[in-house]
Amino acid sequence: xxxxxxxxxxxxxxxxxxxxxxxxxxxxxxxxxxxxxxxxxxxxxxxxxxxxxxxxxxxxxxxxxxxxxxxxxxxxxxxxxxxxxxxxxxxxxxxxxxxxxxxxxxxxxxxxxxxxxxxxxxxxxxxxxxxxxxxxxxxxxxxxxxxxxxxxxxxxxxxxxxxxxxxxxxxxxxxxxxxxxxxxxxxxxxxxxxxxxxxxxxxxxxxxxxxxxxxxxxxxxxxxxxxxxxxxxxxxxxxxxxxxxxxxxxxxxxxxxxxxxxxxxxxxxxxxxxxxxxxxxxxxxxxxxxxxxxxxxxxxxxxxxxxxxxx
Amino acid sequence: xxxxxxxxxxxxxxxxxxxxxxxxxxxxxxxxxxxxxxxxxxxxxxxxxxxxxxxxxxxxxxxxxxxxxxxxxxxxxxxxxxxxxxxxxxxxxxxxxxxxxxxxxxxxxxxxxxxxxxxxxxxxxxxxxxxxxxxxxxxxxxxxxxxxxxxxxxxxxxxxxxxxxxxxxxxxxxxxxxxxxxxxxx
Numbered sequence: 001x002x003x004x005x006x007x008x009x010x011x012x013x014x015x016x017x018x019x020x021x022x023x024x025x026x027x028x029x030x031x032x033x034x035x036x037x038x039x040x041x042x043x044x045x046x047x048x049x050x051x052x053x054x055x056x057x058x059x060x061x062x063x064x065x066x067x068x069x070x071x072x073x074x075x076x077x078x079x080x081x082x083x084x085x086x087x088x089x090x091x092x093x094x095x096x097x098x099x100x101x102x103x104x105x106x107x108x109x110x111x112x113x114x115x116x117x118x119x120x121x122x123x124x125x126x127x128x129x130x131x132x133x134x135x136x137x138x139x140x141x142x143x144x145x146x147x148x149x150x151x152x153x154x155x156x157x158x159x160x161x162x163x164x165x166x167x168x169x170x171x172x173x174x175x176x177x178x179x180x181x182x183x184x185x186x187x188x189x190x191x192x193x194x195x196x197x198x199x200x201x202x203x204x205x206x207x208x209x210x211x212x213x214x215x216x217x218x219x220x221x222x223x224x225x226x227x228x229x230x231x232x233x234x235x236x237x238x239x240x241x242x243x244x245x246x247x248x249x250x251x252x253x254x255x256x257x258x259x260x261x262x263x264x265x266x267x268x269x270x271x272x273x274x275x276x277x278x279x280x281x282x283x284x285x286x287x288x289x290x291x292x293x294x295x296x297x298x299x300x301x302x303x304x305x306x307x308x309x310x311x
Numbered sequence: 312x313x314x315x316x317x318x319x320x321x322x323x324x325x326x327x328x329x330x331x332x333x334x335x336x337x338x339x340x341x342x343x344x345x346x347x348x349x350x351x352x353x354x355x356x357x358x359x360x361x362x363x364x365x366x367x368x369x370x371x372x373x374x375x376x377x378x379x380x381x382x383x384x385x386x387x388x389x390x391x392x393x394x395x396x397x398x399x400x401x402x403x404x405x406x407x408x409x410x411x412x413x414x415x416x417x418x419x420x421x422x423x424x425x426x427x428x429x430x431x432x433x434x435x436x437x438x439x440x441x442x443x444x445x446x447x448x449x450x451x452x453x454x455x456x457x458x459x460x461x462x463x464x465x466x467x468x469x470x471x472x473x474x475x476x477x478x479x480x481x482x483x484x485x486x487x488x489x490x491x492x493x494x495x496x497x
Contacts, residue, residue: 044440046436046439046440046445074440074441076405076406076409076410098406099406101406103403103406132440134437134440138394138395138398138433139395167436167437167440169436170433170436170440
């Protein structure tokens with residue numbers, strides 16, 4: 001059912017080529033459906049997982065008949081492919097040396113990256129999914145990881161992509177920023193999305209901030225809502241409760257430390273609330289017509305009424 | 312640390328063995344390295360080998376669905392193991408216990424939002440990413456209450472839905488109830 005819903009959007013995206021934002025499909029959907037090349041970072045946290053987006057990338061690439069290599073460092077194969085359709089499972093290629101005996105001892109990071117270097121396979125735009133980049137960063141020096149990723153991108157065919165899952169709460173912000181500078185697109189996972197209409201879905205919509213860096217000029221930033229169905233297909237729910245255009249909107253604010261935020265109120269105003277506040281007449285401009293007594297604002301105070309401060 | 316199955320329990324009393332190892336009171340066991348030799352070598356492989364040997368079934372019909380309980384993982388950090396070594400140990404245990412033996416691992420760790428122990432927080436956050444089920448237990452922010460001892464929040468991987476229950480510890484069991492619905496209130 002999910003794939004039937006997605007299919008027309010996929011066709012629209014493929015007809016649009018490399019256009020980032022089609023009129024109907026969002027930026028995230030365009031990226032998942034082949035609009036991204038180079039390094040794509042999926043930044044999640046303990047409270048907002050991003051592995052489901054990786055599964056969406058895998059499913060979309062398989063539907064485009066692209067070869068997909070999944071490098072599993074965090075989870076075993078059965079966890080990653082749980083819920084995916086048999087057709088998608090069958091066509092995914094795996095590199096999961098860390099999950100199959102004999103286990104490497106000690107963790108053979110160098111050998112693992114060496115095995116990935118020979119991934120170049122004939123065919124259209126291969127997709128490499130790295131689950132996760134954080135595993136490498138905890139065991140290798142960041143410059144070596146960056147060099148390895150650059151090597152992977154150089155070794156791939158034109159238009160290929162490396163989609164890497166990054167647990168950003170495991171690394172210092174400076175390292176996350178440096179990796180973001182290498183990426184052509186970043187997907188920052190956020191919390192639940194406030195929807196205009198209540199939805200009764202098994203997978204509630206969530207927020208993602210999409211940061212793209214075109215080859216020329218500056219980048220773009222947009223907040224979108226999305227759902228990933230259990231079979232790995234991407235679904236785009238109805239518009240958000242507050243849509244404030246690019247760069248605005250409710251920001252993904254993943255709770256830190258894994259615990260949900262105890263705050264039961266919002267600190268920010270939605271667009272409608274901000275407009276309603278602007279329409280309210282300030283009390284000092286209000287004149288009562290019932291009593292005919294105008295209420296004027298207080299005159300500005302003289303800072304030096306006695307003129308004794310002017311030395 | 313404890314390993315359990317339908318057939319029984321296997322205990323490794325880490326703190327006691329640790330003291331025996333440190334003060335030389337433990338006798339050599341036929342050349343077998345101590346599971347806690349990481350205290351001197353910073354290598355948790357011997358501990359993993361002990362887990363693997365203890366849980367590997369001797370016959371095909373025994374040790375179905377083994378469970379590895381680690382109480383608690385933070386102590387390994389206190390004993391000198393690095394955070395990455397602890398994560399590697401858990402990774403190997405997941406491969407053997409969860410993937411091969413189709414069992415489960417239950418790990419106790421301590422965490423505090425104001426904690427400055429970066430190594431411990433790294434382990435806790437990494438475990439959160441790798442866990443299928445997370446139980447976050449904490450006291451009431453309003454302070455001590457004799458009828459409600461705390462609250463537990465749990466959420467599953469793949470779904471960002473958090474459910475919160477309150478609990479009361481009794482002599483032999485624990486009762487859970489929805490927030491504000493303790494017997495004392497009702």
